[in-house]
Amino acid sequence: MASLAQKLTRITGEIFAAQGLKAEFGVVKVSDRPDLAQFQCNGALAAAKAAGKNPREIASVVAEALKRRRECSKIEIAGPGFININVTDEFLAAHLAGLGENSGVEQNAKGTVVLDYGGPNIAKPMHVGHLRSSIIGDALRRIMKFAGYNALGDVHLGDWGTPMGQIISELELRGRLDKPVTMDELEEIYPAASKACKEEEARAERARAATVKLQDGDPTYTKVWKNFIDVSIAGMKKNFDALGVHFDLWKGESSVHSRIAPMVESLKKKGLAVESEGALVVPVAKSDDKKEMPPLILYKRDGAVLYSTTDMATIVERVEENKPAKIIYVVDQRQNLHFEQVFRAARLSGIAADNMELTFAGFGTMNGTDGKPFKTRAGGVMKLEDLIKMGVEKARARLAEAGLEQNDDIANKVAIAAIKFADLQNNRIADYVFDLDRMTTFEGKTGPYLLYQAVRIKSLLKKAGADEKTAARFVIKDEDRKLALLLTELPDYFAAALRDYAPHVLCDYAFKLAQEFSSFYGSCHIISEPDAALRASRLALCDLTYRQLALVLGLLGIQIPEKM
RNA sequence: GCACCCGUAGCUCAGUGGAUAGAGCGCUGCCCUCCGGAGGCAGAGGCCGCAGGUUCGAAUCCUGCCGGGUGCGCCA
Structure with missing residues (x-):
């Protein structure tokens, strides 16, 4: 099970190895020049440099060997030593027929992965800043799970820092510590408290004191805190449900509170935690640092802990409870220095083993x-x-305008597809422009376009009859070849998305596939095809296309409606 | 000031060592006696920020510069 390019890589790698050259030179990929060939291998150029030989000479030996393989139909050498490879339609057809349920995607990854995303804060309504973390994190969780990992999404609530003290002190000042709050009240109270603390030092001091008191386990404060936590989480769940974002763990900064004191003790004993400017910190700078690296703060001057402390303790907890092979943080790019500090401190102390x-x-x-x-x-x-x-x-509005089927379920799925696909199709690290009008015009590279294509295929398959979509064998005509070849590539795209934590690679594939299908659909008739074998083969291509679209969209957290 | 990220078509973005740099939107022209036209086909549009360097080969790697964003000890 692999992509077609991977199969060719294996074959070509063996040919290089037989010449005493490294098998890695045999990497075959889909050609950049589809007008010249289906696949290409550029390894002869690099191999020539390594072996001190002429690249065309090496290329011609490899090409001769490839020509003898029955998988290949046309082999040519071009330019300085590019090897152009075409496969036979028989090989292509056999490859497609041999694809299992998951189109050849590797699923043998082992171990547990904890993904940290979402990160909503208690008492604050979720805003668009949480959208990217949730959408990207959830997609990565689905991708890693599909790869075979025991992938656990952790919401990592912001439920223990300074804002908690601000809210509690505000409630206290208003004399209503004893009454449960509602979400609406919280949405008014928190900004008011935050503003007051910014404007007045004494008010801020009061909030800091309340934070420390809460963190020290004061029973009254704890009760109040628990109440607004529950209220707040109920609000979050509504948002996450609407988005279709899932979490396996609903932990937060507060869940690791009991681990902080022992962790700090141990860090002190190791001489890693030292006092500095009234705070307790872990210096993490290295002598060869090019940039200034501030120390990680464990206890602030006022004795309260902050996110650096809870992030460290959270690693302690995850290591103990989940024994993860990886922890992935899906967080705003602006926090990279903070996490660099946390990671360094975790490595220095041995909290994070080198192989994690x-x-x-x-x-x-x-x-x-x-x-x-x-x-x-x-x-x-x-x-x-x-x-x-x-x-x-x-x-x-757009569904009505287009005269398509509509109900709440369809409108929701279309909207979520629009929002998620618009976000995920961008390179994760880059800023992106959120343009609701653009993503909901439903034209071009959008989520709704993909849903439309998928639904159209589904409708076609239904019309053809369910039992006809499994072909005994694929028949490859000129109209079928491009789509057939593309359908062999999913494992490569998946591997890249997994390796780089890059959902946009899968977005690219889904869009290409939908486009190629549209082109195929426009160039030939399927249901009315008189040749029974060809008709069956084309229906099987449709079915495979649909299954891959559903699979990839599913990995992105996008659901296809039954109809639209 | 120092560090990190970004700079690719009019706009939004793919492309991190290989051939003639791609897609969507927008623009021009075709295609509904045909399975769902939110579509398809064809076309115009590019000193890949600038200047050096490494390489047989650079949008991609290195150095410097310019422009934009972000961060740099008690917020998350």
Whole structure:
């Protein structure tokens, strides 16, 4: 099970090895020049340099050997030593017929992976800043799970820092510590408290004291805190459900509180944690650092812990409870220095063993069409809930306009597909422009376009009859070949997405596949094809296309409606 | 000031050592007696920020510069 290019790589690698050259030179990939060939191998050039030989000489030996293989139909050498490879239609057809349920994707990864994404804060309504983390993190979780990992998504709530003290002290000042709060109240109380603390030092001091008291386990404060945590989580779950974002673990900064004191003790004993400017810190700078590397702070001057402390303790907990092979942080790119510090401290202390991967998978800012951070028209922060609502409205309007089938389920799926695909198709690290109008025009490279194509295939298969879509063998005509070849590539795209934590690679594949299918669909008739074997083969291509689209969209967290 | 990220078509973005740099939107022209036209086919549009360097070969690697974003000890 592999892609067609991987099979060819194996064959070509053996040929290089037989000449005493490294098998790695035999890498075959889909050709950059489809007008010249289906596949190419550029290894002769690099091999020539390594062996001190003429590249065309090596290429011609490899080409001769390839010509003797029955998998290959046409082998040519071009330019300085490119080897152009075409496969026989029989080989292509056999490859497609041999694909299992998952199109040859490797699924033998082992071990546990914890993915840290979402990261909503208690008492604050979720906003668009949480959107990227949630969407990307959830997609990566699905991708890693599909690869075979025991992939665990952890929401990592911001439920233990300074804002908690701000809210508690605000409630106390208002004399209503004893009454449960509602989400609406919280949405008013937190900004008010935060503003007051910024404006007045004494008020901020009060909040800091409340934070410490809470973290020290004060029973009254704890009870109040638990109440607004519950209220807040209920609100978050609504948002995450609407987005179709899943978490396996609902832990937060507070869940590791009991681990902090022993961890700090151990760090002190090892001489890693030292006092500095009234705080307790772990110096993490190295002598060869090019940049200034501030120390990681464990205890602030006022004795409270902060995110660096909880992030460290969270690693302690994950190592103990989950024994992960990797921990992946899907967090705003702006936090990379912080995580660099955390990772260094974790390595120095041995909390993170050298063979455990710690990856900061940062993402860029979501900007508005003006290129500046996304805001509401009034200039405020847009709530995630409102944004989703707007997306659904647009989807509904567009469905009506196009005269397509519509109901709540379809409108929701179209809206979520639009929002997720628009986000995921961008390179994770770069900033991206969020343009609701653009992504909901439903034309071109959008989520709804992909849904439309998928639904269209499904409808066609239904019309053809369910039992006819499994061909005994594939028949490759000129009209079928491009689609057939593309359908062999999924394992390569999947591997790249997995390796680089890059969902956009899968977006690319889904879009290419939908486009290639449209082209195929336009160039030949399927249901009315008189040749029974060809008709069956084409229906099988449709079926395979649909299954791959559903698979890839599923990995991105996008659901296909039954109809639209 | 120092560090990191980004700079590719009018706009939004792919492409990190290979041939003639791609896609979507927008623009021009075709295609509905045919399975769902949110579509297909064809075309115009590019000193790959600038200047050096490494290499048989550079959008891709190195150095310097210019432009934009971000970060740099008690917020997350």
